Amino acid sequence: MKTSLESEDLSNLNQVQQPLTKDARIKQLQELIETLNQICSNLDPYQPIAPAMKQSIEKLNIVVTDDPFTLTNQLVVLLEDAVEELHSLDSRHE
Numbered sequence: 316m317k318t319s320l321e322s323e324d325l326s327n328l329n330q331v332q333q334p335l336t337k338d339a340r341i342k343q344l345q346e347l348i349e350t351l352n353q354i355c356s357n358l359d360p361y362q363p364i365a366p367a368m369k370q371s372i373e374k375l376n377i378v379v380t381d382d383p384f385t386l387t388n389q390l391v392v393l394l395e396d397a398v399e400e401l402h403s404l405d406s407r408h409e
Contacts, residue, residue, distance in 0.1 A: 337404060344401040351375075351394045360386045 335343065354371055358364070360383035364372070372380055375393060379385045 337407075341401065341404050344397050344404070347397045348394065348401065351390060351397065355390055355394070358386075358390075360384075 350371070354368065354375075358368060358372075364380055369380055372386070372390075375390075377386065377389045377393075379389070
């Protein structure tokens with residue numbers, strides 16, 4: 316018997332497998348960059364992380380939150396990758 320969480324995970328998986336249009340991917344990247352900027356602006360990785368912040372971080376598939384260096388590095392890499400992909404799509408979009 317599947318729980319609602321398992322069903323939700325399967326529906327998310329199906330959404331990921333469907334290719335996005337260029338405009339949809341650009342919008343998705345812009346939202347990701349905004350989220351990452353908010354997290355980076357409000358996060359002190361050397362202090363205890365509030366549950367809401369931890370939840371936002373985990374939604375980005377970052378599970379190591381107890382090591383400040385690793386957490387910061389993962390956030391920076393995600394942000395760099397998103398910005399680079401956005402710039403690449405934007406330059407081809409014009």
